[in-house]
Amino acid sequence: MKTTDSLTQKSDIIVLESLHISNYALIDLIDIRFHEGFNVITGETGAGKSIILGALSLLLGSRADTRVVTNPDAKSVIEAVFTVDDYPSLKDFCIREDIEWDDERCILRREISPAGRSRAFVNDSPVPLAKLREVSLHLIDIHSQHQNQLLATPEFQLDVIDTLASNSVRLREYRLRFNAFREAVKRLKIMKAKIERAREDEEFTRYQLEQLDDLNLQPGEQPELERERDVLNNLGAIKSALSKAISTLDSDEGGALRMVELASEACEDLDEVLDASDDISGRLESVRIEISDIASTLSAIDENLGADPSTLDAIEERLSSIYSLCHKHHLPDADALIEFRDGLRDKLRALDSSGDAIEELERDARRAKALAKESAMEISAARKEAAEKFGKRLAEVAKPLGMKNLRCEIRVSPADMSATGMDEVEFMVAFNKNQPLMPVGATASGGEISRLMLSIKSIIASSMQLPSIIFDEIDTGVSGDVANRMGAMMLDISKNIQVTTITHLPQVASKGAHQYRVYKEDDENSTHTRIALLSEEERIRSIAAMLGGSEIDDAAIAAAKSLLAHR
Known part of the structure; x- marks a missing residue:
């Protein structure tokens, strides 16, 4: 069902352009094109009009047989x-x-295999049957004395x-607030x-x-x-290396420092x-000073490297505490801790401080609800006025x-706040004096419901985008002036939507x-249902036959021409 947002202005008319049916009941093959405006399908009882509608209903999600x-x-x-x-x-829905x-x-297709497998397509995309049904409700609406899907839906x-x-502008503002x-x-x-x-x-x-906090990382x-x-774990090796380096640099028995001094004397x-x-003496003195400084630095490092076991124990204990918490919390290192x-x-x-946060959010929710309710009440007021x-x-x-x-x-009742407002709308009708008002989908005969739907469509057709509509013999049981009024009403509706009626x-x-005629045609082996678009002359004879029965005389022809002249 279309949302009301799509109704801000009436869009182009939806038209059933063509219908293809093959290998379905008495239909071996039908390919028929339809037109904008008012299409009429006629034919004798039993010719196969219901078969065509039955095939079309499969595109509305009906169960396949x-x-x-x-x-x-x-x-099929x-x-x-x-x-x-x-x-x-x-x-938007399809995307x-x-x-x-x-x-x-938009192309709808339904295929039924002889084994009973049913497949549905929208624009050649395979879709579940429920999706086909949802799309088809936007495109075509079939009304008969026994079937009236759209009228009873709350949407x-x-x-x-x-x-x-x-209400389109009001609804847009309301939905933002909602x-x-x-x-x-x-x-x-x-x-x-x-x-x-x-x-x-x-x-x-x-x-x-x-x-x-106790660890104070x-x-x-x-x-x-x-x-x-x-360093502490490798202290022995480190001190040995330091000693070797120091003795190599500064030793009375031939360290580097002593060798430089001898070279300087020579x-x-x-x-x-x-x-x-070349300043050889100065350069040698610089080398001697540098070697002496390096030896002093290494000696200081050697002196500062104590071998106190408690220092290593303290470090190991702290690292163990860090590693333990890292493992416990599944973290890689102390910085992550x-x-x-x-x-x-x-x-x-x-x-x-959660109490303050909750209180602020509750205030926000109350303010937002109040604004949404304000818009919903405006919509409700407009709905009640329009409903009356x-x-x-x-x-x-x-x-x-x-x-x-x-x-x-038309009842507009309070309802819980939703995306459509705070109302439930229900069409209540009574067709007889002693009958209480009842929901439109639960009362009256099929013919009465169909004529009621026809009346609704005549009122809203110029304001609301509607699917192509097919009326299936909704004029059964009426004649004379009522039939003429129903035809005129369908013609008027067809100025805004495509209307097809079987009558x-x-x-x-x-x-x-x-005008299209449905008829049966026999070949050597079977009977087939056909449909054809009538020429103007064929229409005259068809309507004359409807007026005069099997005998088509001059009076019937004249009456048919008169009816066609006043359409």
Whole structure:
């Protein structure tokens, strides 16, 4: 069902362009094109009009019966092509459901195999039967004395009233406020759930934080401790290497420092051969000073490396505590523990101030609800006003169609807040004087319901985008002036939507812009149902036959021409 947002302005007419039926009951093959405006289908009783409608109903999601597959070597195929120019709500639905979309046409197809397997397609995309049904309700609406799907649906009834109330702008504003209210409620629920979980874990959270606080971790502490531990664990080897390095640099028995000093003394006797610009003595002195400084640094390091076992034990104990908490909390290192610790503190601080947070979110939700309710009440007022006028108008339009005792009441009742407002709309009718008002889908005969739907469509057709509509012999049981009024009403509706009617009445048939005849044709082996578009001359004879029975005389021809002239 279309949302009211699509009704801000009337879109292009939806047209059933063509219908293909093959291997279905008495139909071996039918390919027929339809037209905009008012199409009329006539034919003798039993010719197969109901078979065509039965095939078409499969596109509305009706259950498939394998008995209709005539040729056991082929599948039965029903395909309808619709013009869907400017139909944003259906386009959005198809895109959302990953169904192929064409901006100009929509193709529905149903296939039934001889084995009973049924497949459904929308624009060649395979779809579940429920999706085919949902799409088809946007495109075609079949009304008969025994079937009236659309009229009884709450969505359609609400759409009718909202259209007549010009509620599209109000509904758009309301939905923005309603969505804001839902988001506010959602945030409140999430916060309450979060706080509830935090309350349940509060004691444990405080215990975890206490452990981490006791450890008093510092950023970068773990790698420094690990370095110190590695040094202490290798102290013997380190001191041996230091001793070797120091003795190599500064030893009376031939260390590097002593060798440089000897070289410097030897160079003192080479003044005659050394160039003063080379400054050999100065350079050797620089080397001696550098070696002496390095030896002093290494000696200081050696002196500072104590062998106190308690230092190593303390480091190992602290690292063990860090490793234990990392393993417990599934964290990689001490820096991650610090981050986790700070998160626990934030969690407890939020818990301590949770009352204020909840109170603020509750205020937001109340404000959002009040704004949404304000918009909903405006919509309700408009709906009630439109409903009262529509009920009266509906009775006025429908009574001349043979329902002189008709009473209509369009009830707008309070309901829980939803995406459509705070109302339930229900069409209540009574067709007899002594009959109480009842929901439209639960009362009256099929003919009365069909004529009521015809009246509703005549009122709303110019304001609301409607699917192509097919009336199946809804004029059964009426004649004369009522039949003429029904035909005129269908013709008037067809100015705004495509109307196709199956009828036996000449008064109705004559009003159509195009007339089709359903008939049977025999071959050597079987009988087949056919359908053909009639020429103007064929229409005259067809309507004359409807007027005069089997005998078509001059009077019947003249009467038929008169009816056609006044359409």
